[in-house]
Amino acid sequence: MPEISPDVVLAQLQPIVQEALNEPGITVNRSSNANNTKNWDSLAHIELIEMVESHFKVRFALGELQDLKEVGDLVDLIVEKTAAKG
Amino acid sequence: MLDLDVCSADDILMRRNSLRRQLMATEGLRELRIAVLGGSTMDHLVNILELLLLSNGFRPTFHKGEYGRFYEEAVHESHELAAFKPDLVYLHTSCRNVVNAPPLTCSEADLPGFVEAELNRYREIWDSLEQNVGCQVIQNNFEMPANAILGNMDSVASGGHSRYLAMLNLAFAEEAVRRPRLMLQDVHTISGHIGVRNWFDFDRYFSYKILLQPEANLGLARSLNSMIRAIYGKSRKVLVLDLDNTLWGGIIGDDGVDKIQIGRESPQAEAYTAFQEYCLSLRERGILLAVCSKNNEDVAKSGFAHPDSILKLEHFSAFKANWEPKHLNILAIAEELSLGVDSFVFVDDNPAEREIVRSQIPSIAVPEVGNEVTRYAAIIQAGRYFEPASLSKEDLERAALYAQRSQVVAQQAKFANYGEYLDSLEMTAEIDTFKPVYLERISQLTNKTNQFNLTTRRYTLAEMEAAVADPNSIPLYGKLSDKFGDNGLISIVLGRRTGDALHMDLWLMSCRVLKRDMENAMLDAVVERAKARGIRTVVGYFIPTAKNAMVRNFYAGLGFTAAPPDPALPEGSTVWELDLAMYVQQNTHIKVLEFANA
Numbered sequence: 001m002p003e004i005s006p007d008v009v010l011a012q013l014q015p016i017v018q019e020a021l022n023e024p025g026i027t028v029n030r031s032s033n034a035n036n037t038k039n040w041d042s043l044a045h046i047e048l049i050e051m052v053e054s055h056f057k058v059r060f061a062l063g064e065l066q067d068l069k070e071v072g073d074l075v076d077l078i079v080e081k082t083a084a085k086g
Numbered sequence: 087m088l089d090l091d092v093c094s095a096d097d098i099l100m101r102r103n104s105l106r107r108q109l110m111a112t113e114g115l116r117e118l119r120i121a122v123l124g125g126s127t128m129d130h131l132v133n134i135l136e137l138l139l140l141s142n143g144f145r146p147t148f149h150k151g152e153y154g155r156f157y158e159e160a161v162h163e164s165h166e167l168a169a170f171k172p173d174l175v176y177l178h179t180s181c182r183n184v185v186n187a188p189p190l191t192c193s194e195a196d197l198p199g200f201v202e203a204e205l206n207r208y209r210e211i212w213d214s215l216e217q218n219v220g221c222q223v224i225q226n227n228f229e230m231p232a233n234a235i236l237g238n239m240d241s242v243a244s245g246g247h248s249r250y251l252a253m254l255n256l257a258f259a260e261e262a263v264r265r266p267r268l269m270l271q272d273v274h275t276i277s278g279h280i281g282v283r284n285w286f287d288f289d290r291y292f293s294y295k296i297l298l299q300p301e302a303n304l305g306l307a308r309s310l311n312s313m314i315r316a317i318y319g320k321s322r323k324v325l326v327l328d329l330d331n332t333l334w335g336g337i338i339g340d341d342g343v344d345k346i347q348i349g350r351e352s353p354q355a356e357a358y359t360a361f362q363e364y365c366l367s368l369r370e371r372g373i374l375l376a377v378c379s380k381n382n383e384d385v386a387k388s389g390f391a392h393p394d395s396i397l398k399l400e401h402f403s404a405f406k407a408n409w410e411p412k413h414l415n416i417l418a419i420a421e422e423l424s425l426g427v428d429s430f431v432f433v434d435d436n437p438a439e440r441e442i443v444r445s446q447i448p449s450i451a452v453p454e455v456g457n458e459v460t461r462y463a464a465i466i467q468a469g470r471y472f473e474p475a476s477l478s479k480e481d482l483e484r485a486a487l488y489a490q491r492s493q494v495v496a497q498q499a500k501f502a503n504y505g506e507y508l509d510s511l512e513m514t515a516e517i518d519t520f521k522p523v524y525l526e527r528i529s530q531l532t533n534k535t536n537q538f539n540l541t542t543r544r545y546t547l548a549e550m551e552a553a554v555a556d557p558n559s560i561p562l563y564g565k566l567s568d569k570f571g572d573n574g575l576i577s578i579v580l581g582r583r584t585g586d587a588l589h590m591d592l593w594l595m596s597c598r599v600l601k602r603d604m605e606n607a608m609l610d611a612v613v614e615r616a617k618a619r620g621i622r623t624v625v626g627y628f629i630p631t632a633k634n635a636m637v638r639n640f641y642a643g644l645g646f647t648a649a650p651p652d653p654a655l656p657e658g659s660t661v662w663e664l665d666l667a668m669y670v671q672q673n674t675h676i677k678v679l680e681f682a683n684a
Contacts (some may be wrong), residue, residue: 043129046294047099054096060292077222 005082009056009075016055017071020048030072056082088237090141091308091469092454095300098134100503105137115145118314121172121219122148123156125183126297134307142315154183160211164218174222174317176310180273181228182252190236190245197244201253209261209293216267223263224269226306227255229277230459232286263588268473269317270624271309280305312470321421322427322471326416329379329386329407331457333365333397334358337597338389339381339537339555341632349394357459369401373472374423376404378415378432380600382537382635383407409600409636411504412439414447423662428437430534431471433462436598437570442507456618508603508675511568515604517611519556520561527575528563532594536633539594540626540640558583559617566676573599577608586622588612593626593640606672609644613669626662629655644672 004012010020010030017028021039034040052074053059057080067076088097088105089529098105122128133147136231141145149170151159156177159167167175179182186204188197208225215223228251234240238249255274262270275609277285280302290296298306315321333452335347337352347355348362369375375397379386386407390399404422412434412614420427428449434440435457444452453469455462520528529547536542545553553559564577575650576599580592595604616624626641628634642648649661 014102019101019103022107040296046130046290046296047102047133050300051099054099062289065293 004079006075006079009078009082010071012055013052013071013075013078016051017048020044020051030075031070033070051054052078058082058085090138091451095134095232095304098137099300102133102137106140109137109140110186112140112146114143115140116143116318118144118146118171118174119170120146120148120168121151121170121175123151123159123175123177124153125179126176126291127153128298130300131178131298131303131306134304135310138307138311142187142311142320143424144314144318148288156183157207157211161214164214167215168219170443171221172221174224174526175219175549177211177215177223177225178306178350179226179228181231181247182297184228184254187247187250188245190243194244194246195249197253200250201257204254205257205261208258212261212265212268216265221267222269222317223267223538224271224310225258226271226273227258229273229285230282232282232288247357269313270550271306271313273306276305276309277302279631306545308470314473316473316475319475320428321473321475322431323372323429324374324403324419324423324431325365325466326378326419326432326541328367328439329377329381329389331435332459333362333460334389334392334395335459337537339385340534340598343392345387346389346392348389348392354459355394359394359396361459361462364466366396366401367393368472371472371474374403374421374425375401375446376423377406378412378419378434379407380409380597381407382413382633385633392592411442411446411601413443416443416447416450422513431466431469433466435459438511439567441511441570442501445501445507445510457506505675511570511675513601513602513676515567515607515678517556517562517607517678518564519548520563524563525550525573530576531575531594531596532578535594535596536631537636538600539631539634540590540637541592541611542631542634543592545592553580553582556582560588560619562608562611563617564595564611566602566604568602577604579612581612581616581624583619583621584621588616588621588624588625590624597598600682603673603675605640605644607678610671610673611668611678613664617666619667624664624666625649626664627652627655627664628660630658 014027018024018026019068021037023039026038027036034045035047049065057076058078060077060081064077068077087099090098091229111361112680117499119280122132128150128563149167149172157178160177161593180537183511184204185207186200188200192200192510202434204307212223214362230251231240231247234246234248236246238241238563241252242249258270262268285302286297287302312321335358336345338346348358349355350359365375378388387405388516389395390397406419408415416430416432418425426449427447431451431453432440433444433453433455434443437456440452440454443450451469451471453465499508525547529545529550532550533544553561560583562579563575565575566577575594576596576663578592578594579590582591588610612624624646626646628638628640630638644664646664648664649657649663652661
């Protein structure tokens with residue numbers, strides 16, 4: 001898979017976040033996180049991670065998930081993981 | 087909409103909330119209050135179960151316990167559970183929640199004590215739920231351990247966990263037999279089907295205490311859904327079966343009863359026999375069997391007179407063999423049996439028949455059985471349509487629940503009429519004069535087609551070649567493909583010109599494309615070519631045989647008028663004429679490919 005840019009990843013994340021948070025109208029940016037975003041509870045978070053793994057065909061390790069603080073971290077991690085896959 | 091009976095966990099994951107919103111809008115859903123207690127985090131399972139129940143006519147409200155606190159919640163805090171007023175408590179525990187497993191050094195004499203200790207914990211739970219909550223309880227038994235550290239000996243040694251869990255499962259079964267309000271969910275079998283290696287998800291367990299993989303949760307949810315359907319009297323009761331290539335191999339109308347594949351003479355015959363045995367075993371446990379087949383009734387029935395047929399006519403509660411659309415026949419069967427079609431399952435090897443039945447009768451179950459007979463039974467079983475609630479559960483308020491007619495979500499738009507259905511098939515036909523590459527198939531089809539065959543004239547390959555070479559002949563073949571695939575070369579007409587008339591020596595078609603308007607497309611092609619040669623009349627002949635009664639009125643249906651009989655033809659033959667002057671193109675549903683030599 002060719003390397004995806006952070007902007008592309010963020011754009012592809014939008015419908016996934018909307019579905020996971022059950023908020024069809026929502027848009028997130030790099031500094032969005034569970035505290036400043038509606039409906040982002042722990043269950044939605046689990047589902048979101050699962051959907052991201054399915055969509056980008058990556059698998060996060062336990063430690064990687066612990067370090068995620070906001071959407072920007074997730075975007076960077078996805079870019080890194082998809083690039084590493086080659 | 088997504089078919090929740092067969093989709094993957096991934097399919098659901100990516101649009102669960104959208105699906106939920108859509109299904110929540112359904113009207114007439116039955117309220118159902120379910121308390122879920124678990125040894126691990128149950129939210130994921132509950133999410134999937136909610137979708138399944140919504141699509142099966144229930145509107146569930148859940149009370150979710152804290153993970154790992156099932157014992158405390160059931161035994162010490164049962165008043166909180168009772169306050170929720172559940173219709174049902176589901177208690178899910180796994181082998182990881184077992185606390186009285188024996189040590190490896192356990193002796194044979196001590197082993198029963200460890201079983202008893204664990205069982206007592208659950209007895210306390212079930213007793214408390216029975217006395218203090220008083221509703222139906224569903225409890226699962228155990229999967230085998232993720233790591234059987236003694237290998238094969240794990241199932242043998244008195245300290246082996248596999249053996250211990252098997253003993254616990256047996257003890258649970260005995261408890262369920264004794265307790266009318268306790269139903270056992272057979273996780274041992276469910277996890278076996280899915281595979282213990284695909285069962286546990288330790289990444290998510292250590293992160294979120296979600297123990298099972300998504301596919302495992304989906305398997306659990308589907309089995310729960312079928313149990314709940316059974317409790318509320320919504321299990322299906324009737325299996326409607328097609329005949330040709332479903333209950334036996336081959337086309338009985340063409341091949342005759344002697345040639346159908348059933349019995350022990352070939353691998354195929356054995357496979358159909360096994361499927362008939364499966365159907366009979368369903369009947370023996372109370373599922374009604376019915377036939378819905380496009381055939382002449384006497385021909386269809388002759389199949390069950392085959393000496394090797396496991397199924398006999400008396401095993402069927404309804405028998406519809408005719409040429410009407412199948413959904414109409416199924417509705418007629420429902421009326422005959424005084425049962426709702428929502429209790430029906432329809433099995434047919436033909437995807438087009440499955441599609442029209444599914445679209446016209448949204449509440450019927452139509453499993454995607456494919457066309458491999460060896461797969462039919464497993465696919466039907468996977469649908470869990472006929473799940474029984476045990477006899478001791480009969481005292482549930484069935485009558486009241488029956489009254490709640492299941493309002494199954496219309497998962498697909500109904501077609502307004504048959505034409506719309508035909509359009510949905512996206513049919514494309516290739517109609518052209520015989521080509522050398524097809525002569526083999528043309529000759530084969532001509533010589534084996536018995537039902538949809540107006541004259542049943544047989545031709546050798548040489549005679550066919552001669553007919554092609556004859557400038558006075560119009561020999562056409564038709565191929566038809568649709569969105570389900572290519573049906574191949576399925577129709578042949580052969581016209582012979584005398585003066586300004588075209589005599590149809592041959593007109594035949596394979597029954598697999600019956601009622602697709604292919605005959606109209608063929609007639610359009612004949613007329614177009616006839617007109618180009620200045621022909622004014624097309625003359626059709628029907629010569630009756632033991633097998634072609636279905637086309638007796640074929641020409642009348644195409645707008646031909648009856649002409650005086652021809653004494654040279656066998657008795658009962660009819661002659662038909664079509665005046666081309668006023669001819670209007672008939673086919674509107676099939677896209678016909680154009681050819682240069684048309």
